[in-house]
Amino acid sequence: MKLKKFLISLLMITFAFSSIAEEKVLKDQNTEFSVYTGMFDFSDDGKKSNLIGFQHQNENLNRDTFLGNLSPITGFLFTADNAGYIYTGVQAQYKLGALNLTPSFTPGIYHEGDGKDLGHLIEFKSELQISLDLSKTSELGFSYNHISNASLGDKNPGANSYMFNLFKSF
Template identity: 70%
Template sequence: MKHYKLTFKLFFITFFALFSSIVNSEENNSKFNVYSGMFDFSDAGKKSTLIGFQHQNEDLNRDTFLGNFSPITGALVTADSAAYVYTGVQAQYKLGKINFIPSFTPGLYSKGNGKDLGHVIEFKSELQISLDIFSNSQLGFSYNHLSNASLGTKNPGANSYMFNFFKSF
């Protein structure tokens, strides 16, 4: 029960911190990603549904010789009360209406009643592919891998897939 409460506290604190910063800003130039899918689909004993959200402030985008980069912040929670709160960077590459979005985000993981990933610090590597459906909306699919980079005594990792809906404000 203790992990369950901590999981939801982390998830909602992150959500309300992001939401209040957006509401209080005079110019909203934000992109939200709401997603749902399967956490650790490759482990039949520990797979679980997940739901999450991610925020990107498009004012902080930077064009570099490697592409367009921006900071992202988000959180996910699984049906087994595991939670991951993260912040990091993503790149965006556009090919017409199709977007390729790789990202890397270190974060804090709470196993709740879910899979023990071996450490509280985990790293998420992700690839999203999305399609522009309207001028300010996208639908997409993403795959990610969580790993603690051998910081803990064990490092089983978790592979997940999600369906994404992006909306810019």
């Protein structure tokens, strides 16, 4: 009788752990990483610079709102002029078949390095991204953003940038 209870208990524990592991695998597939490159402040001939960046999004933290499905994002970018921007904010994604339209808003901290002086440490990035599903776990996209300090500083020149994006979900 004790052996039977032991085997039933062992089976239940194994089932519970396998269910938790399967749920974790499904949740982990909702993590998306993006690598992007492009031109920082392309509209300013004197201060434009190549850029590279990385962004993370976790769909497990998304929320349905009146604006659509919103999810948090975190990332950073660096320019060839040693400027950097570290940010965290929110994005919405609207699927139109294989095409995705993704607006985002991300406050962050900017360091000018040898690049453009944007007028303040705190800057805000507004971005619009268009991407195409390559597979269930990959997208290729193009994005445009504007970084500005919303007149927090004495000057607010802003920066307009474009990027080519590669997304991979895990």
